[in-house]
Structures are given as structure tokens and as C-alpha cells.
Amino acid sequence: EINTERLLARIEALGRIGALPGGGCKRLALSAEDAAGRALVTGWFCDLELDVHTDVIGNCWAIRSGHKDLPPLVMGSHIDTVATGGLYDGVLGVLGGLEVIESVIDAVIETEHPLAVAFFTNEEGARFAPDMMGSGVSQGALDLEEMLAKVGIDGVSVADALDGIGARGREPVSALAPCAYLELHIEQGPVLEAEGTEIGVVTGVQGISWTEFAIAGRSAHAGTTPMALRQDAGAVAAGIAIEARAIARDFGSPQVATVGRMRFAPDIVNVVPEEAVLTVDLRHTDDAVLQAAETRLFDTAEALASDEGCTITRRSLARFEPVSFDPDLVGQIAEGAKRLGLSHRRMPSGAGHDAQMFAPNCPAAMIFVPSKDGISHNIHEYTAPHDLANGVRLLAEVALARAGV
Amino acid sequence: EINTERLLARIEALGRIGALPGGGCKRLALSAEDAAGRALVTGWFCDLELDVHTDVIGNCWAIRSGHKDLPPLVMGSHIDTVATGGLYDGVLGVLGGLEVIESVIDAVIETEHPLAVAFFTNEEGARFAPDMMGSGVSQGALDLEEMLAKVGIDGVSVADALDGIGARGREPVSALAPCAYLELHIEQGPVLEAEGTEIGVVTGVQGISWTEFAIAGRSAHAGTTPMALRQDAGAVAAGIAIEARAIARDFGSPQVATVGRMRFAPDIVNVVPEEAVLTVDLRHTDDAVLQAAETRLFDTAEALASDEGCTITRRSLARFEPVSFDPDLVGQIAEGAKRLGLSHRRMPSGAGHDAQMFAPNCPAAMIFVPSKDGISHNIHEYTAPHDLANGVRLLAEVALARAGV
Ligand SMILES: NC(=O)NCCC(=O)O
Numbered sequence: 025e026i027n028t029e030r031l032l033a034r035i036e037a038l039g040r041i042g043a044l045p046g047g048g049c050k051r052l053a054l055s056a057e058d059a060a061g062r063a064l065v066t067g068w069f070c071d072l073e074l075d076v077h078t079d080v081i082g083n084c085w086a087i088r089s090g091h092k093d094l095p096p097l098v099m100g101s102h103i104d105t106v107a108t109g110g111l112y113d114g115v116l117g118v119l120g121g122l123e124v125i126e127s128v129i130d131a132v133i134e135t136e137h138p139l140a141v142a143f144f145t146n147e148e149g150a151r152f153a154p155d156m157m158g159s160g161v162s163q164g165a166l167d168l169e170e171m172l173a174k175v176g177i178d179g180v181s182v183a184d185a186l187d188g189i190g191a192r193g194r195e196p197v198s199a200l201a202p203c204a205y206l207e208l209h210i211e212q213g214p215v216l217e218a219e220g221t222e223i224g225v226v227t228g229v230q231g232i233s234w235t236e237f238a239i240a241g242r243s244a245h246a247g248t249t250p251m252a253l254r255q256d257a258g259a260v261a262a263g264i265a266i267e268a269r270a271i272a273r274d275f276g277s278p279q280v281a282t283v284g285r286m287r288f289a290p291d292i293v294n295v296v297p298e299e300a301v302l303t304v305d306l307r308h309t310d311d312a313v314l315q316a317a318e319t320r321l322f323d324t325a326e327a328l329a330s331d332e333g334c335t336i337t338r339r340s341l342a343r344f345e346p347v348s349f350d351p352d353l354v355g356q357i358a359e360g361a362k363r364l365g366l367s368h369r370r371m372p373s374g375a376g377h378d379a380q381m382f383a384p385n386c387p388a389a390m391i392f393v394p395s396k397d398g399i400s401h402n403i404h405e406y407t408a409p410h411d412l413a414n415g416v417r418l419l420a421e422v423a424l425a426r427a428g429v
Numbered sequence: 430e431i432n433t434e435r436l437l438a439r440i441e442a443l444g445r446i447g448a449l450p451g452g453g454c455k456r457l458a459l460s461a462e463d464a465a466g467r468a469l470v471t472g473w474f475c476d477l478e479l480d481v482h483t484d485v486i487g488n489c490w491a492i493r494s495g496h497k498d499l500p501p502l503v504m505g506s507h508i509d510t511v512a513t514g515g516l517y518d519g520v521l522g523v524l525g526g527l528e529v530i531e532s533v534i535d536a537v538i539e540t541e542h543p544l545a546v547a548f549f550t551n552e553e554g555a556r557f558a559p560d561m562m563g564s565g566v567s568q569g570a571l572d573l574e575e576m577l578a579k580v581g582i583d584g585v586s587v588a589d590a591l592d593g594i595g596a597r598g599r600e601p602v603s604a605l606a607p608c609a610y611l612e613l614h615i616e617q618g619p620v621l622e623a624e625g626t627e628i629g630v631v632t633g634v635q636g637i638s639w640t641e642f643a644i645a646g647r648s649a650h651a652g653t654t655p656m657a658l659r660q661d662a663g664a665v666a667a668g669i670a671i672e673a674r675a676i677a678r679d680f681g682s683p684q685v686a687t688v689g690r691m692r693f694a695p696d697i698v699n700v701v702p703e704e705a706v707l708t709v710d711l712r713h714t715d716d717a718v719l720q721a722a723e724t725r726l727f728d729t730a731e732a733l734a735s736d737e738g739c740t741i742t743r744r745s746l747a748r749f750e751p752v753s754f755d756p757d758l759v760g761q762i763a764e765g766a767k768r769l770g771l772s773h774r775r776m777p778s779g780a781g782h783d784a785q786m787f788a789p790n791c792p793a794a795m796i797f798v799p800s801k802d803g804i805s806h807n808i809h810e811y812t813a814p815h816d817l818a819n820g821v822r823l824l825a826e827v828a829l830a831r832a833g834v
């Protein structure tokens with residue numbers, strides 16, 4: 025039996041770090057708030073006398089040893105948030121994993137495989153692109169040196185930010201080699217709530233493509249420059265944003281497209297922008313479709329820029345192919361839900377997750393619980409206590425089955 | 430005879446204050462650079478033993494007394510720049526006026542009316558909206574207290590910025606009451622150069638409408654939120670930018686429309702923007718057409734926001750009706766150009782100017798000289814020395830005729 029009160033108290037305590045006035049949290053990766061969050065969570069790891077490790081990109085995991093000298097069953101996720109984040113995204117998977125281990129200790133249960141709980145650096149990608157950076161480096165999908173050199177939205181590099189909060193550990197890349205990886209997470213979308221289903225059995229993660237476009241035009245006077253003589257970088261940026269929308273509309277669900285960032289320079293009312301930078305986030309479950317969306321977006325962007333006499337450059341900030349989770353582990357989650365009497369459905373994940381970085385190296389899978397109004401990356405993100413508890417009970421069920429009692 | 434070397438040397442000296450790496454200037458209104466520019470120019474005023482005055486909004490003028498106790502003939506413009514400004518916009522009218530006065534002193538000419546040269550606070554509107562703030566307050570078109578309370582792009586009020594550089598003077602509003610106002614300025618557009626005409630005789634200024642739109646949506650996850658459930662403030666902003674362009678296209682020349690500023694929040698790749706702010710600058714020579722453009726823009730903005738489930742508010746940052754300059758003074762400029770053997774044409778101004786604030790109170794008019802490639806509000810803004818000299822010679826010709834020798 026898990027202790028829901030203890031779980032909720034920990035979620036609340038972590039939510040106070042970086043709390044925003046209207047609710048929710050801002051705990052950007054490797055910020056001072058992230059440092060405080062890491063200290064709180066590793067403190068809980070130490071309270072349980074777990075064996076705590078940190079690797080060279082700041083991923084942290086805590087192991088409770090098993091009967092045998094076997095690779096650990098790892099439960100994990102992340103504790104960084106976006107700038108307008110909620111209390112559950114990532115946190116549930118980490119504190120849920122901790123709750124499983126503490127319950128197992130309380131119940132004096134011994135497992136064959138060690139049980140571990142982990143949190144990974146910069147899953148959100150909100151300060152540093154790409155997202156899933158820590159788990160990607162740990163599992164060999166992303167290059168350590170390349171990631172350490174990435175510069176965030178505030179001009180600070182990952183390497184400097186890591187050292188700035190003392191989060192760079194000694195464990196090498198690939199030190200964490202699970203027998204299986206399980207991630208409990210809030211759905212962050214509307215499906216489970218709308219259907220009244222208690223559990224999402226996640227079959228995989230859709231492909232993610234992040235592109236930054238930088239457009240260079242010519243600053244000019246807003247009052248004296250005839251429309252035909254303009255090289256308006258801002259107008260090209262607006263056109264690309266509209267095209268992203270049109271792609272999502274024309275391709276239809278599950279294609280989504282988002283322009284999250286937009287910046288003009290010199291950013292003055294009566295000056296035609298000479299520079300504009302924007303990002304486009306495209307996602308689809310089918311990589312061929314995602315590639316078609318990218319091609320259309322890139323072609324239109326080039327055409328819009330050229331029509332306006334502007335130059336355009338694009339930079340890939342993140343590109344992850346769709347991932348399918350391990351069918352056996354996915355099946356075990358569905359069976360576990362059935363055993364616990366929880367209604368459930370198979371579904372793909374719309375968001376990227378650390379689990380997808382483990383999928384090529386070991387059996388990996390995920391459990392979703394409902395998100396109120398399908399909202400996430402929003403301070404009003406919410407999942408009801410009974411749903412949180414359902415998720416952790418199922419996580420415990422599958423983890424114990426997999427680790428061997 | 431005017432001294433072109435002296436004029437060019439002063440333009441260069443002022444251009445070194447706030448000089449940008451690639452050329453051009455950044456001397457935003459009431460900034461430290463503006464303070465240094467003011468000190469340099471008033472130093473030149475003092476060298477000529479002119480009678481220097483500063484008013485409560487920081488407008489500064491210098492008088493050389495005339496024979497008689499009459500209102501002064503004022504030549505003026507501004508020395509503030511946009512963030513990517515050139516060396517001539519505004520500066521030419523101030524240093525040209527100074528050159529006229531110094532040449533008159535050198536030639537030991539006495540005038541009936543005093544001659545004055547003036548520079549006005551925050552003509553550009555780049556830091557604080559509206560533009561033409563100082564001349565507008567001086568001439569009663571804008572309210573002093575309301576303008577002192579305006580907050581700039583950096584969050585500082587006009588009142589604090591004035592005091593921050595010690596630019597608040599003691600002369601009251603309307604202390605400057607010219608018998609006539611003359612402003613020499615670069616065209617900032619492509620007409621004169623394209624035609625090979627030496628002088629623009631400015632008949633008036635087109636109407637200016639600046640609107641800031643603030644759109645409130647809902648932040649949401651870029652990967653998990655179906656397109657149909659989004660309240661994307663950024664998508665609405667992009668739609669408004671596209672509509673501004675469409676209005677300029679559909680209305681045709683001389684309608685222009687510019688989106689100079691654009692900002693998203695939280696400004697993160699994988700978060701649907703919950704907030705977007707943008708500005709639209711609309712201009713037309715006919716106020717009825719300008720009103721029709723505003724109506725279409727406002728209606729479309731409301732419709733786009735409502736379709737997306739967003740709320741939208743708009744704020745007028747500046748609204749000036751078209752202005753016609755004094756026909757007699759305009760005629761005198763055309764005759765002066767003829768006398769000096771300068772090719773000239775009548776034309777409206779696309780840019781706003783301090784002269785338009787004087788037009789309701791005294792005869793006011795303007796002289797344009799060509800802008801290379803029609804570029805302004807750009808670091809590559811340029812007018813050739815002979816064109817600068819032509820403008821100052823014509824300014825002297827008309828000023829002396831009007832002041833009475
Ligand atoms: N789970 C989650 O919000 N991950 C952030 C990465 C992304 O999907 O953009």
C-alpha cells in the first residue's frame with residue numbers, strides 16, 4: 025500500500041520552490057530554483073539511505089539494492105519545469121518512484137533487481153534546447169560535449185549553468201543502465217479526462233521537430249517606406265506562423281504545430297523590423313508525415329523570405345523520431361491496471377518524455393493519469409489526488425512484478 | 430553663404446554620440462546618449478552667445494535677438510534617434526538652423542524678428558509613445574501631465590527620465606511662440622532621389638495611427654494540446670500582422686501599415702503563448718481613409734481573437750490627423766528654391782515631424798532633401814553633403830526673407 029498523504033505533501037513541498045504568484049511553478053533547468061528542488065529531493069533520497077549518484081550532465085538517481093547483483097529497475101522523470109509550469113509535470117514520476125521505494129521499504133519487501141528512482145536534467149527544453157537533454161546524454165542519443173556547449177535563452181551555457189549550481193556529478197555517461205525503465209506522468213492532454221478513463225497505457229511518443237528561423241530584412245521608416253520597397257523581417261515571421269497553423273489544419277490530427285517564441289528587432293513602433301526570430305514545434309506520430317510537414321514549412325518559409333527580399337536561416341533545435349515502447353512492458357502495464365481494477369486505454373504520448381531515450385537500450389514504457397481540462401505547461405495544470413494515487417499504485421504493481429519479489 | 434564644412438563637422442561630432450558599431454546612431458530620447466547630445470548642441474548655442482531656454486518637457490531653444498521685440502522665426506527639429514537610427518534624421522534641421530544663425534552672425538546681418546533654433550524632446554516615439562511629444566506639449570496638442578506620466582519601453586516614465594538626465598527646464602508650456610516655424614529634414618523616403626529632384630517642398634504630413642494590441646490566451650503544451658482546443662495568443666498576433674499588410678495592399682498607396690513590435694509570453698518553444706503584444710502603425714494622407722483602415726484592423730483583430738477564444742484589448746499609442754502646412758510659407762519655400770536654382774517638387778511627408786505641431790498655431794512648413802535609397806530609421810541613412818548644403822541654403826533664404834533683414 026502506498027501513502028498518498030506523503031506523496032501529496034512532497035508534491036506540495038517541491039511546488040513551493042519556484043512557486044508563482046497565481047499558482048504553478050517556474051523551475052527552469054539548472055536555475056537556482058532547480059538547485060533548491062534538487063536539494064530537497066536528494067534530501068529525501070538520503071533520508072531513506074538510498075545510494076545516490078549524479079552523472080556528468082547532472083542526472084541524479086538513488087538505488088535501493090536488490091537480492092542480486094543485477095541492473096536496477098529504474099523509475100524516473102524530471103523536476104525542471106517550463107516558465108509557466110504546474111506542480112505535476114515530471115514531478116509525479118520522480119516522487120511517485122520515490123513513494124514506491126519508500127512503500128517497499130516500509131513493507132520490508134526485498135526485490136531481486138535493485139529499485140531506483142531518477143530525475144534527469146533539462147527534460148523541458150524551456151531554457152536549453154533540445155528537450156530530454158539529460159536522459160538523451162545518459163542513453164547515448166545526444167552527445168555530452170555538444171550538449172554542454174548549448175547556450176540557453178539567457179545566454180548561459182549548459183556547462184556553466186551546471187557548475188553554477190554545483191550539479192555536475194562524477195558518474196560517466198551511460199552509468200545508468202536499467203533492466204527496465206518505467207515513467208509515470210500526467211497525460212498533459214484531454215483524452216483520459218474526456219473519456220473518464222483512469223489510466224493511459226502509453227504505446228509510444230510522437231516525433232518532435234523544433235526549428236528556429238532567423239530572418240534578416242532591412243530596417244526602414246514606417247511612414248515613408250512604400251510597401252513595395254520593404255524587406256520586412258517581421259512580416260515574413262508572421263507569415264511562417266500562419267503557415268505552421270495551416271499545415272496543422274491541412275494535415276489534420278494528430279499533426280500539431282506551435283509557434284512558441286517570436287522576437288523582432290529593433291522592436292520599435294515606427295521601424296520596419298530588420299530582424300525576426302521565431303520557433304516552430306511540429307509533431308506527428310508518423311515520421312514520414314512529420315518530414316512532409318517540415319518540408320512544406322521550410323519551403324514556404326524560404327518562399328516568403330525571398331518574396332520579401334529577406335534572407336532566412338534555420339536551425340534545428342531538436343529532432344526526435346517517433347518511438348514505440350516495449351510491447352511486453354506495455355502489456356504488463358495494461359495487465360497491472362486490470363488487476364487493480366483501473367479503467368485504461370492504450371494511447372500515444374503527445375509530449376516528449378525521458379522514457380523515449382531509454383527505449384532503444386532497455387524495455388521502457390509509461391503510465392499516464394488524467395490532466396484536468398487537458399492543460400499542462402500552464403500554472404493551472406492539475407491532477408486529482410485519487411488519480412495520482414492510482415498512477416503510483418500501478419507503478420508499484422508493475423515495478424515489483426518486473427523487479428521480482 | 431553658409432559654411433558646409435562646419436555643418437558636416439557638427440553632424441559628425443553629434444553622430445559620434447551613441448554611435449553604433451556598423452555605423453548610425455542610437456540616441457533614444459532622454460537616455461544618457463541624448464543627454465550627451467544635448468550638452469554638445471547647447472554648448473554650440475552658448476559659443477554663439479545665444480539666449481538659451483529649456484522648457485518643462487525638455488525642449489530647448491536658442492535665440493539671437495532681432496531689431497524689434499517680435500516673436501522669433503524658429504528653425505528646429507530633434508536630436509533623439511530610434512535604436513537603429515542614422516546621422517541626419519532630425520539632426521539636420523537643428524544643426525542646419527544653427528548654421529543659418531552662425532552664418533547670419535558671421536555676415537553681421539541684423540533681422541527684424543529674432544532668429545531661433547530649437548530641438549524638441551522625444552520626436553521619434555521610439556522609447557516613449559507618442560512621437561512628437563515635446564513639440565506637441567509645447568504647442569498644446571498634448572497634455573503635459575499626461576505625457577510626463579507616459580512609461581517607456583524600459584519601464585521608466587518620461588518624468589523620471591527627464592529628471593534622470595537633468596533635462597527638465599523652467600520655461601512653461603507654450604513659452605515658445607514663433608512668428609513662423611521652418612523645419613529642414615531629410616525626406617526619409619525614395620521620391621526625390623528617384624526623380625533626381627533636389628528639394629521637396631512639403632505640403633503637409635499624413636495622418637498617423639499607432640495601436641498596441643494585447644492578446645490574452647491560455648498557455649498549453651505544444652505536443653499534447655489538440656489544435657481545436659488552443660487559445661493561442663501568438664496565432665492571433667500573427668493574424669493581425671498579416672491583416673495589417675492586407676489592408677495596405679487592398680487600400681493601395683499611400684496607405685502604409687507596419688508591425689514594428691511583437692512579443693510573446695512565456696516565449697518558450699513548446700508552450701502555446703498565453704500572451705502576445707504587438708503594435709500596428711497605420712498612415713494615410715486622408716483621415717477618412719485612415720479611419721476606414723483602423724476600423725477594418727480593429728474589427729479583424731476582434732474577430733481573430735474571438736475565433737481563437739482569446740481576449741484582446743487595444744490602446745492608442747498615438748493618433749495625429751493629417752496636417753496641411755501654411756500655403757504662403759510653402760509658396761515662399763518654392764520661390765526660394767527657384768531663386769537658388771534648385772529643382773523642387775511639392776510633396777506630402779510620410780513621417781511625422783515637429784512642424785506639424787506648430788501648424789495650428791503659426792505658419793509652419795518644411796523643406797526636404799533627398800535620402801539615399803530612400804532609407805531612414807536605418808544605420809545606413811545617408812544624404813550627400815551637397816544636398817545637405819542645398820537644404821541649409823534654402824532654409825537660410827526663407828528664414829531671412831521671413832524674419833526680415
Ligand atoms: N513532458 C513534457 O512536457 N516534456 C517537455 C518536452 C516536450 O514535449 O516538449
Ligand SMILES: NC(=O)NCCC(=O)O
Nearest residue numbers: 247294552553560780781
Ligand atoms: N521624422 C521621423 O522619423 N519622425 C518619427 C515619427 C514618425 O513618423 O514615426
